[in-house]
Amino acid sequence: MPEFGPVLRRFRKAAGLSQERLAAASGVSVEAIKTLESGRRRYPRSSTLKLLANGLGLAAAQRAELLTAGARTKARVTIPRELPDDVYAFVGREDQVAELEKTFTAQESRPGVVVTSAIGGMGGIGKTALAIHMAHLIADQYPDGQLYLNLGGFGPGRPLTVPEALGRLMDSLGVQGPDNPADAHEAASRYRSALTGRRVLVVLDNAADAAQVAPLLPGASTCAVLITSRRAMTALPGVAHVLLDVLPDQDGIEMLTQIVGDDRIARDPANALAIVRLCGGLPLALHLAGARLADEPTWAVADLVHRLETSRHRLDELATADRDVRASIEFSLSAATDRDTEAVEAFKLLGLHEGDELNVRVAAALLDLPVEDASRRLERLVDLYLIESVGPHRYRIHDLVRSYVKETTAVLTDELAREAAQLRVLELCLAMGWRTRMDRFGDDVSHAWHEDSWTAAAEQFSTDEIFAWFDEEIEEIIGAVRRAVVAGPRQRAMVARVVLGLLPYCYVRRRHSDGVLLGTMAMGVKESADDPFAAALLSFEVAQQCASAGLHLRAVEYMTAALAAPKIHAYDRAYIEAEVFLGHYLVELGRLDEAIASAERGVAVALRSGDEVAEAEGRLVLALAAGRRGDTAAHDREFARAVDVMRRLGTSHERYWLLCLAGLSYFELGRLDESSSYLEEARAAAIEDGDEFAVAEALEGLGRVELGRGHLDLAEQHLRASLQVVQGTWQAEARVRERLGHVLLAAAHPTAAHAQWQSALDLLTRHGSLQADNVRKLLNSNV
Incomplete structure (x- = not known):
C-alpha cells in the first residue's frame, strides 16, 4: 500500500x-x-x-x-524519540537529580496513578535544562517512547491551547484525532487510550498553569510525566514538586569554565566568583556572561566584572540576540492572568524597596495597601516565582529581578511618589519604635515630646511582638535610616524620632554597635540638632550605647553634651541620670575625682526632689569609685544604702542594673561570696523583668565568679547558658566566648579553649573591633 x-x-x-x-x-x-x-x-x-x-x-x-x-x-504504533539533546554545560543539581531519580524509580505502580514531578522556579533558573538532563537519564526506563512538548506558557507568542497540545501529542504518537479538533475531551480520551499499556515518558515543558497540564496527563501508571513551569503546580494532586534555587558559587564557576572554554576562569578565580555573584547564581545569566567572554577572547575576566559592576543597567550586559535576562522576567509578567493583575502591578513598584529582604508590613507601607492585601499580592508573586518566600511574611527578591523592578519603578513613579513611599516606611518604624518606648522605656523628656499620632499605627502590638519584628527587620531598618539621612528634608526630619524609637531595642537586645551607628547617623542630621528634644535625647542615649559597647571616652563626650542641653535640665530625673551615668563612665576611665563630683551633683538634686531611686543610682557610682580607690568602708556603706532603697522601691529592671554592677564591683575586690550573692539576686530580677539578655549577663558574671573560686564545671555551665542566649549578638558573644576559653584552658582543654578564642576573634575582626588584638594575643601566647 x-x-x-x-x-x-x-x-x-x-x-x-x-x-x-x-x-x-x-x-x-x-x-x-x-x-x-x-x-x-x-x-x-x-x-x-x-x-x-x-x-x-x-x-x-x-x-x-x-x-x-x-x-x-x-x-500502526509510532515510538516517538523527541527529547532535545542533553544540555551543554549542565553542572550541579546533584540533590535535585537524586530526588527526581527517586521519584521515577522508587514508586510502585498503582492502577491509574501516573508518576509525575513538577520542576518549578523563576525564569532562567534552569528548569528545562534539568528536565531534559533528567529525561535522558531515565529514558531507558520508557522504551515505548519519550514525548517532548513546549507548551509555550511563558515566552513570545501565546501558550498552546489544550486541543492544540493534545493534537501535537497525538500526532507524535501517530494517533488519529477527533473529527472536531476543538473537542478536547475526545482528544484527551484518544490520547490516554494510545498510552494504555505503554511505557512512555512525557516531558511537558514551560507549562502555563495546572489547567493547561491536567488534560495532558496519561491515565496509565506505566507512563511518567515531567513538568516545568514558572507557576506553582500545587493544583495538580499527587505531584512531586522540585523547586530550583540559584546555583552555589562553585557550580557557577564550573558553568563559566565550561562555557568560556579556555583557562581564563581558572587563572582568575576571584573575579570568576565576582561574576557568579553579580549574576546572582542564575544559570541563564551565567550562560550569557560566559558567552560574552567566549565571544571576546581578548577580554580578561576582570573586564566583564567591571562592566557588570559599573553598568548603570546591568541587565543590558546580560543579553544576546536570542537570550535576555530582562526578557525572561517580562515573559513571566506577560503570562499573568486577570487574577494576577494586581500582584503584577505591585511587583513593578517593589523597586521602592532597597533592602535584600522584604517584610509584608514594609511592603504594605511602600505600596500604601492594607497588610492583608499586600500579603495576598506577594503570595501570588511567590506562585509566579517572581519573588521568594524566606519565612512567615518575609520575602526575597533576586538581585537581577531587583534590577528589573528598579527600572519599572523608576518609569512608573516620580520623585514625589518615591518620597511618599519612603516616608510611609519611616512612619511604620516610628510607630513600632515609639510604641515600645512609651510602653516600657518612657522617660519625662520622651513623654513631653511624644505625640499620639506617632504610635497610632502600632497600638495593637505588644513590646514583645515589636521586638520580634525588629529582630527580623533591623538590618533593613538601618538601611532605611541611612537612606533617609541623605534624602529630602521630610525624611531627615524623621530620622531622630525613628532612631530614638529604636535605641531601647538596641539596648535590650545588646546590639550596642547598631545603637551607636544609628545614633551617630541621627546626630549628624541638621534637623536633629535643630530640635531641642532630639538634641538632648540623642546625646543622652547614644552615650549609653557607647558605654555598653566599651567606648567610654565617647560616652563621656556625648553625656557631657547631653548635660549642656536645656531639655535635660528641665527635668530633674533626666538631669540626675545624666550626672550619674557620666560618673559611671568616668569611673571606667579611672577619672575618679570627676566621677565622684558628677555623682554627688546628681545625688544632691535627687535629695532635693525626694527621688530615692535616683539617689540610690548616684550612690552606686560613689560606691564604684570608692572601690577603685580601695576605700572598702565607703564602698560597702554606699552600696548598702543604694541596695536597700532599690530593693524597696526599684523596678525589676532598676534592681537588676544596680545589683549586677554591685556584684561585679565585689568581684573586682576579690570578695567572691558577696559578688555571687548580688549576681544571683540580679539574675532573679532579670528573670522577673523578662529580660533574657540581662539573665545572660548575670550568668556571665557568675561564670567569672566560679572560675575565680576554681569551680570550673559550674563556671562552664554558666557561661554556656549565657552563650546560648547571646549567640548572634556579636559583641556579647565574643566576650562570653573569650571568658569561656579561659575556663576551658584552666580545665586543661586547650584545643577547646582555642576554638572559643578563634570564634571570638573572627567576630571581633569581622566587625572591626579593637578588642580583636587582645584575643589575638591570647591565641598567640597559649599555642
Missing part, C-alpha cells in the same frame, strides 16, 4: 493544483500540505482527509484510495 504523501501529491498534480491553490480550495494550510507530502507527518486527521478530498474534487474511487492511505494510522 502506498504512503499517504505520494498519494496526495499524485492527486494534486493530476488536478493541476499547486500546494497554495489546494490550500485555498480545501481550507487546509499550505504548511500542513507540505508536511504531509514530505512524509514528516504520515497520517492526517480524518477531518483533514475529508477537506483535502473535497478540495481535490476526487471521484468516489479516488476518494476511497486517499482515505485508505490516510487511515492506516490505526494499524
Whole structure:
C-alpha cells in the first residue's frame, strides 16, 4: 500500500493544483500540505482527509484510495524519540537529580496513578535544562517512547491551547484525532487510550498553569510525566514538586569554565566568583556572561566584572540576540492572568524597596495597601516565582529581578511618589519604635515630646511582638535610616524620632554597635540638632550605647553634651541620670575625682526632689569609685544604702542594673561570696523583668565568679547558658566566648579553649573591633 504523501501529491498534480491553490480550495494550510507530502507527518486527521478530498474534487474511487492511505494510522504504533539533546554545560543539581531519580524509580505502580514531578522556579533558573538532563537519564526506563512538548506558557507568542497540545501529542504518537479538533475531551480520551499499556515518558515543558497540564496527563501508571513551569503546580494532586534555587558559587564557576572554554576562569578565580555573584547564581545569566567572554577572547575576566559592576543597567550586559535576562522576567509578567493583575502591578513598584529582604508590613507601607492585601499580592508573586518566600511574611527578591523592578519603578513613579513611599516606611518604624518606648522605656523628656499620632499605627502590638519584628527587620531598618539621612528634608526630619524609637531595642537586645551607628547617623542630621528634644535625647542615649559597647571616652563626650542641653535640665530625673551615668563612665576611665563630683551633683538634686531611686543610682557610682580607690568602708556603706532603697522601691529592671554592677564591683575586690550573692539576686530580677539578655549577663558574671573560686564545671555551665542566649549578638558573644576559653584552658582543654578564642576573634575582626588584638594575643601566647 502506498504512503499517504505520494498519494496526495499524485492527486494534486493530476488536478493541476499547486500546494497554495489546494490550500485555498480545501481550507487546509499550505504548511500542513507540505508536511504531509514530505512524509514528516504520515497520517492526517480524518477531518483533514475529508477537506483535502473535497478540495481535490476526487471521484468516489479516488476518494476511497486517499482515505485508505490516510487511515492506516490505526494499524500502526509510532515510538516517538523527541527529547532535545542533553544540555551543554549542565553542572550541579546533584540533590535535585537524586530526588527526581527517586521519584521515577522508587514508586510502585498503582492502577491509574501516573508518576509525575513538577520542576518549578523563576525564569532562567534552569528548569528545562534539568528536565531534559533528567529525561535522558531515565529514558531507558520508557522504551515505548519519550514525548517532548513546549507548551509555550511563558515566552513570545501565546501558550498552546489544550486541543492544540493534545493534537501535537497525538500526532507524535501517530494517533488519529477527533473529527472536531476543538473537542478536547475526545482528544484527551484518544490520547490516554494510545498510552494504555505503554511505557512512555512525557516531558511537558514551560507549562502555563495546572489547567493547561491536567488534560495532558496519561491515565496509565506505566507512563511518567515531567513538568516545568514558572507557576506553582500545587493544583495538580499527587505531584512531586522540585523547586530550583540559584546555583552555589562553585557550580557557577564550573558553568563559566565550561562555557568560556579556555583557562581564563581558572587563572582568575576571584573575579570568576565576582561574576557568579553579580549574576546572582542564575544559570541563564551565567550562560550569557560566559558567552560574552567566549565571544571576546581578548577580554580578561576582570573586564566583564567591571562592566557588570559599573553598568548603570546591568541587565543590558546580560543579553544576546536570542537570550535576555530582562526578557525572561517580562515573559513571566506577560503570562499573568486577570487574577494576577494586581500582584503584577505591585511587583513593578517593589523597586521602592532597597533592602535584600522584604517584610509584608514594609511592603504594605511602600505600596500604601492594607497588610492583608499586600500579603495576598506577594503570595501570588511567590506562585509566579517572581519573588521568594524566606519565612512567615518575609520575602526575597533576586538581585537581577531587583534590577528589573528598579527600572519599572523608576518609569512608573516620580520623585514625589518615591518620597511618599519612603516616608510611609519611616512612619511604620516610628510607630513600632515609639510604641515600645512609651510602653516600657518612657522617660519625662520622651513623654513631653511624644505625640499620639506617632504610635497610632502600632497600638495593637505588644513590646514583645515589636521586638520580634525588629529582630527580623533591623538590618533593613538601618538601611532605611541611612537612606533617609541623605534624602529630602521630610525624611531627615524623621530620622531622630525613628532612631530614638529604636535605641531601647538596641539596648535590650545588646546590639550596642547598631545603637551607636544609628545614633551617630541621627546626630549628624541638621534637623536633629535643630530640635531641642532630639538634641538632648540623642546625646543622652547614644552615650549609653557607647558605654555598653566599651567606648567610654565617647560616652563621656556625648553625656557631657547631653548635660549642656536645656531639655535635660528641665527635668530633674533626666538631669540626675545624666550626672550619674557620666560618673559611671568616668569611673571606667579611672577619672575618679570627676566621677565622684558628677555623682554627688546628681545625688544632691535627687535629695532635693525626694527621688530615692535616683539617689540610690548616684550612690552606686560613689560606691564604684570608692572601690577603685580601695576605700572598702565607703564602698560597702554606699552600696548598702543604694541596695536597700532599690530593693524597696526599684523596678525589676532598676534592681537588676544596680545589683549586677554591685556584684561585679565585689568581684573586682576579690570578695567572691558577696559578688555571687548580688549576681544571683540580679539574675532573679532579670528573670522577673523578662529580660533574657540581662539573665545572660548575670550568668556571665557568675561564670567569672566560679572560675575565680576554681569551680570550673559550674563556671562552664554558666557561661554556656549565657552563650546560648547571646549567640548572634556579636559583641556579647565574643566576650562570653573569650571568658569561656579561659575556663576551658584552666580545665586543661586547650584545643577547646582555642576554638572559643578563634570564634571570638573572627567576630571581633569581622566587625572591626579593637578588642580583636587582645584575643589575638591570647591565641598567640597559649599555642
